[in-house]
Amino acid sequence: MSKLIKKLDDMEINNSLFEIAIRKLEVPVVKIFKASGAIKPVTFKQEDQTLDTKDSDAVKRAFYKTCEKTSNKVLRAMGTNNNPAKGMKVAVLFSGGPAAGGHNVICGLKQALGSENTLLGVKAGPKGLLAGNFFEITDSGVERILNTGGFDFLGSDRTKIKTSAQFDQVRTHCKKNNINGLVVIGGDDSNTNAAVLAEFLYDDKIQVIGVPKTIDGDLQVGDLMPVSFGFDTATKIYSELVGNILQDTPSSRKYWHFIKLMGRSASHVALEVALQTNPAICLISEEVQEKQMSLAQIVEEISRIVIDRAKNKKINHGVVVIPEGIIEFIPEMRRLIDELNNDMAQYRAQMDGMNLTEKHRFVQDKLSEQNSRLYASLPVYIQDMLMLERDSHGNLQVSQIPTERLLINMVRKRIKELDGSVPFGTNSHFFGYEGRCGAPSLFDAAFTFNLGLTAASLILDRHTGYMAAVSDFDKGGSILAIPLTGLLNIERRQGNDEMVIEKALVTLDSPAFRYFESRRKIWASEDRFTSPGPRQMWGPVSNQIPMTVALNRGYNDLNFNF
């Protein structure tokens, strides 16, 4: 075998030259964790700051054990814990879609728990927790995953732990395995679940800590927790791609690219990518909703920009960034989808067995006049999508609607009406999965390792019902813990009142949105784009943080410095 072939063979199973090198890359650690050359768990003290929501009184009644213990007060790390708990068994699980840095949370947990406590992994997410699927995480296990992307070390799933039988199952498995601590790595719903589990397992002395994960950026608590992990990496990956495509437009001079970005309901991802790349157009769902814009209005605005660039600057190219969830934020579309969801539930039996054409005719008859008109105005492939199988809650899976292609078709039609001479070559893209499992940016790698250290420290310092947090990225990093019950609101979901963590949407008075608003006209009128390039793990530009975070938190700089 040649020397090279041997090398290539050895690279299989996550041993690319990059992966080998990043495993050896030292992760930046917030100073408070450092004690005479070693990394140690810390202790916490209650801050004066209390978190509450409009429903805090009801929450305090439902979560009286944890609320009494935490008083909904924020915790702040004080210094090395010289007397940490020993002999503890802590289990960690992923919940929901992957996000970059998940593996480093585990590495941080393992580091802070040290050799006198045991770290277990739960295989395959909440489903694995219900099945009691634990295994011990070894030193060589964490060496292998340091700084790597994906959730594959444990696996994940989207099972929701809801019924009391399920909660009992969790208790049984935890007690059987002598588990003292449970770390839930997940998004808003998973952290809501962590709050419920903390209360449920309170008397069993099983501590539960949440770790904020989501590429969507919709789990954040102001200055206390400016962002969840995974957002930075996903937006850096999408920003590189959007930047590359922007760079292509004046090179080939003939295409408008419509690019949809993953990110669920909120437009944080789209806004961050727009700030990173300065495209001609970026739609923000929250703005569409607040301004009650119709689909026709959105199409009109895009069409006008395409025509103006062509006429005024002879620029026949550009990029339109579209948030994944926009369709639901267009009020008329929301109303149409809601009525369709109802009709399809109501007439399920009758519609069964119809072909698509029959279905279209049938529902158009049932819809209110306004919705029927809107439905009729949509291209057939979108009507087809609106007839798709509903999810288990009777809702349309909106992410499957190819908004990017819908907008292209409608804009093309409108441009022809307004000015047939304007060329309009197009391409559409959807960037999603490629942003969830990439190797973490240096920021996400550091953020998550420190979140792991924080979560373990909270358990060893005997806390429960908190979410680990790192803040003040520009000032060396502050280590905090956020009382989960302080984030709970009552929301109406599927006909029931539920206490949940509210998704953070883009607000139109946030500095990040306001800055975007102040620049977008000039980005629309001429090419002012920027290519942020691939994320770098070494060298002079490796420590960037998201621009939306820096703007919203009033930083002077774009770098983290721990």
Added chain:
Amino acid sequence: MSKLIKKLDDMEINNSLFEIAIRKLEVPVVKIFKASGAIKPVTFKQEDQTLDTKDSDAVKRAFYKTCEKTSNKVLRAMGTNNNPAKGMKVAVLFSGGPAAGGHNVICGLKQALGSENTLLGVKAGPKGLLAGNFFEITDSGVERILNTGGFDFLGSDRTKIKTSAQFDQVRTHCKKNNINGLVVIGGDDSNTNAAVLAEFLYDDKIQVIGVPKTIDGDLQVGDLMPVSFGFDTATKIYSELVGNILQDTPSSRKYWHFIKLMGRSASHVALEVALQTNPAICLISEEVQEKQMSLAQIVEEISRIVIDRAKNKKINHGVVVIPEGIIEFIPEMRRLIDELNNDMAQYRAQMDGMNLTEKHRFVQDKLSEQNSRLYASLPVYIQDMLMLERDSHGNLQVSQIPTERLLINMVRKRIKELDGSVPFGTNSHFFGYEGRCGAPSLFDAAFTFNLGLTAASLILDRHTGYMAAVSDFDKGGSILAIPLTGLLNIERRQGNDEMVIEKALVTLDSPAFRYFESRRKIWASEDRFTSPGPRQMWGPVSNQIPMTVALNRGYNDLNFNF
């Protein structure tokens, strides 16, 4: 204005932190260009090696001026040119689709031409050359574009210079502007054009040099020129994305991703990405053709692998990599498309005004029995695509056919027939534009800068009709020049014999394909994938070259070392 907002404003128009930093990054230069601390042009001498093809005699008659001068012999750089030409005016243009590193060719040209010669840029490619659209490239111009992606500094287009009136136009513009040298940066067709221009402008003493560009990797000359520029960056970008998605599969455990990759006819891009990432399946067009595989056979193979993984290893996920051009390499599809192209030309008038359903019925009647049966077996949206407007040569634009979705649908159907219990969740992707205009990898940045130095050196050393080349990437780099006429073959194109550079396809006896072949069975049976991560410009893994190049050229290592 806050300090941060000022920073963000300043980043517009290609001033991201990354772009600012890479403009300052020193480009590795092959040693022969270095003379007492400075970078200088080199002289060349003829090697013994003569290039020929099956049609060399005919080529020598058609290109007798350049052939007599070059004897179709390879040139090799000898050392510093201490007496380079002075007062020369050299024009450079991009031709065809963008590829990473184009800007650095210009930077290299400018560097080697020095202050005693003038470098002009041709705006907007061959079209700009026909229009005499020149401008002078300044030192600050090249400082601005060093190491950046895109072709936007000059722009590009796909105009073919073919008629004698067009050649006369080029001559007129060049003479009017006192141009002594012309550098054509392009793919196989553009370098063919460079050969023709070199012959045509020979007596005008206007020297013409080609520079090998294409992300497709189909322009290569064995050890003399192992790869064209842009291939490394594009495949690194695609490999990161495919690696990220592979990393997602065992994390979320429910999807098969079908990923089509740009690369035109040849499968070099797909093969390189497969070697970098080790997916379950990668189709190679050239193999499909050589083995005369039918669409049904391809579907059968994929379906069997999906089922085997599910049954034997409980793995319900994976990645299938698909080269863009595969559809034309499936012999039966090729025959169908050819017959359709003919029919649609023949019955153009009759089919005009028909709707799609009528067209389908009409052509199905006209097709031969075998083709008609194949046509009928295809999903309607593929039939629709096959009815698309033909290009100016009457050919279907095959790249527009969503092969990835076609295969998903056919595999789904086949799996249901074979074993209804096997889950088959899917996603499809097409990666193309995002790979053409990214910032060049360190390899492409260095390769192209050295190609620019080489092209300028050839002109200053009074050569014409050559393609600049860099070789021996693992041994410090050899600077060569390849006689363009030594690459010309006679091909039948649109009914005419034309002398063209043959596209290099993947050969099944190449070390790269053979290595892939030796590993793919195990990649199919279990997860052995690798995530190569984002390309790095700094740090320990920045100097990687393509694996296919290293394998095919018999290197011991994966790094370039100049």
